[in-house]
Amino acid sequence: MANLDNHGIELAPSRGAGYDNDDFEKQHIVEDQEEKNLSRSLKQRHIQMIALAGAIGTGLFLSLGSALQTGGPLGALLGYALIGAVVCSVQFALGETSALFPVTGSFVRHAEFLFDPALGFAVGWNVVYGAYLSVPAEISAALVLIQFWTEKYAALWITIFIVLTFLVGIIFIGVYGEIEFWLAILKIMLIVGIILMGLIIDLGGVPGQGRIGFRYWNHPGPFSQYLEIPGAWGRFLGFWAVMNNAVYSFSGIESLSVAAAETQNPRQNIPRACKRVFARVTLFYILAVLIVGMIVSSTDDDLNNYSGNASQSPFVLAATRAGIKAVPSIINAVVLTSAWSAGNQSMLAGTRILYGLALKGQAPRFLLLTTRWGIPWVCVIAQTLVACLAYMSLSNNALTVFYWFLDLTASAVLISWSAIAWNHIRLHQALKRQGIVREELPWHHWWTPYTSWFALVSCIIFLLTGGFTVFIKGNWDKATFISAYLDIPLVLTAYFGWKFLKKTRILSLDDVPLRAALDEIVSKPEEEVPKARGWRRLNILWG
Template identity: 80%
Template sequence: MALGNTYDPEIGPYEGTHSKHAEGEFSDVQKLHEPIVEEAEEKDLARALTQRHIQMIALAGAIGTGLFLSLGGALQTGGPVGALLGYALIGAVVCAVQFALGEVSALFPVTGSFVRHAELLFDPALGFAVGWNVVYGAFLGVPSEISASLVLIQYWTDKYAALWITIFIIVTFLVAIVFVGIYGEVEWFFAMLKICLIVGIIIMGLVIDLGGVKGQDRIGFRYWRNPGPFVAYLGIKGAWGKFLGFWAVMNNAVYSFSGVESLSVAAAETQNPRQNIPKACKRVFARVTIFYILSVLVVSMLVPSNDDALNEDSGNASSSPFVLAATRAGIKVVPSIINAVVLTSAWSASNQSLLTGTRILYGLALKKQAPQIFLRTTKYGIPWVCVVFQTAIATLAYMSLSSGALTVFYWFLDLTSAGVLVSWAVISFNHIRMHQALKKQGISRTELPWSHWWTIYTSWAALIACIVFLLTGGFSVFIRGNWDTATFISSYLDIPLVICAYLFWKFFKGTSILSLDEVPILAALEEIRNNPEPKIPKATGWRRLNVLWG
């Protein structure tokens, strides 16, 4: 796709622009800038992810195990209205983050996504700090999801635990090492399973609620009236306790959405990334609304917030409020179906963590912020050293076979529990910096491959929200008599770790913050003009109604 004087709100401007920037008038600073997309990315990686893959990878990232298993805890913490408002507000933040990511990724479609964007737009030290933070979290995410998969398997059988872990590690490795197109197909299949399950359980929930099950009365919104729309958090009376319950739901909801930011980490392996990545980002609002908000709404109608069964934390389908409602309605097959699909969700999350970790590590190696051995790729364009290294770390899943070792493992995992908020904050900050550079350099936002007039405001709102969530993530430990060391660590330790990593690289390498004139906007626009993407035809007929995957 090249620059142009015809601006398409779906994809951006096209060939023929008469702006002075399209003629290649670069400042002396930007004339010296290296290519935005590195030669190694173009040469060594394979562009095998299609629009269909990217759309469904984004969808798979938006629907995690938290949607199926954690809604009961949210209902118990905040009540039906508190849970609904909490997920709605976090959904709004996620939408703002995704639009910001889409706009910046369309201009800078590089491997490593927002990590590399931080270097291009602000300071290489920020890219180093956030990159290694993401790598650390993603590397531990794989054994964590494999351990979760083992818990789900134990819903049916508790035999051969070590064998199941071994199978999950091997299959995850094979999906990652063979060909990135295989990964895309696997995620497409898993996303379709999730769609079928969530549509099915929402319909099932509505049938149960409206009295469609023989022998059961219509429930309606009775649980919104009794025990009530909100829950007093930790027994704190009055409006303050209800507000804290809502706030606790919002903090927990953040982690249910984790993973949505990973859809552009493999931009250099995506066909027509300047068009396909924004298209995927744009559909986040529909996914959030249809899947999360409707799910929370239906759950709030099916189960009362004071139901004792919500206290159970089995980690498998038996803890799902959908299962509670179905079991009480006499629908016995639902628990196994939900458990099976949640099992695929856990494996999908494991695959996504491996993709994120390996591509961010590859991107760090490109900028000499990681050992150069991680740049080695197979003939099919897979960074195989990164994959092997992360698979080796995945063997930490065997620690789940020992209760003591599992405790230590989760302490390690707690260190980056807040990492998702750090990533969202950086994505928003990158977008703000890009628009500041546009203004400073006198470039209209309509020259961007993809832009919206309102995103600069939503990015500021998302950045402020992420900072507030970070600072209040562990607020419960400061309530008298409620101190918990693990909660404090998971909520706050990641903040000084990222700051220390930033300062270390800044002083070790002597990096400096880029001035707004140095941000390579013109160089990126020149690359777009010199390497145009073929325009993707617009959907026609019934396909125009599809807001979910493409």
């Protein structure tokens, strides 16, 4: 007879003290609860474009000017390129692990299978906290973008965005996928457009303006002197500051597989998305950074505009000087959809990871209640209520407090990436211990055991140096120190607190349920995803 709780929800076995590996081997990797109550409605094109939408955000459109000013054209380019390499490593690690364990909650649940349930608890609640605060933050950002056109009816605009975000979160998951698909198309069209525009401006294609070429790489030079620190050290610190900031431009790419249990053929589609999305995102970022460094000087005073809307974009700056008047409104409109998209994705990440925590007894069981369409409606309502914090943006003092809370999760991205890399490292250590060749994995590459170590070490270094500016003489800032480092002890406290409370233990590599996962692939085979044929092979976005 099934073991039910007071809500009539079937209880999944928890892994704590007294855990017997033989009992766990009999359990499904993908829980029956997920199979029965969630709907596999996200298609290949949805999952790939959701990943694109998550990674291409307001940072690409609005923050490149700050990167250019901080590191110079070459410093910014190298910073984004190196972070791109880290993101590639994280993406491949996530793809390999998710193909073997396609569960709701992604890397949060992977930590339980591969290392320690306490790690899943700590990282999971850290992601949930960040995702819950990200929704009102994105709504507040959307309000700033709307104020580019009008400052009237602020409360009404906030209400509209809260309602829209709730509707996207509560309706059939396929509707969410379709909305994010088209929002991602808009972003890509804008990126391609502004890159082409920047290239035309640089090559002298605008009447009345000469060719710019690489003029600004020669003067003021390829690197900036960070904080006016002289010599090579100042130039290196500028490059390093760009790299730390670039991390947050790529944030969101780790949420690609949080809805694995709602994805069609996840063992095939999630790895494909990880592989393809990285290349496209990196290409867009690298080209955008390169073009910005060619058309705007790193010492341009107009880069000091921190309005939060399209007027601070270096592309807008270049277009305005070239007499292209429509660009500011177009960029602002697409960035507005980007803010809404980011809020939608935070809603998805927060609700699905919270659902995954509840599935393993690390959150209240009533959070497992779902609609007939497979939506965890209690999780959605809870996150919508938190989204009402966006009304704090109507008061300057309240907004300051709100962003202080948001700053507490500034390093959460690096913690999540570190967890993904560590999960993957443990996966390969367990393969070696149990004598299983990596060719048995549904998706694998020979280099990933090495690139995951590269990603883990890099993320730890970035995490520890995220607030390095406060240690420079005369540059101490309490808010920067808190945002850079407070999340680290919070996650450690959550980890050791849950470990002490539940008496969890670190899994022996012999106990990692690899064979159970591989057997489940055989017992529950996926339909073969057909290869693109004819004109569809020309589709470079999601084909």
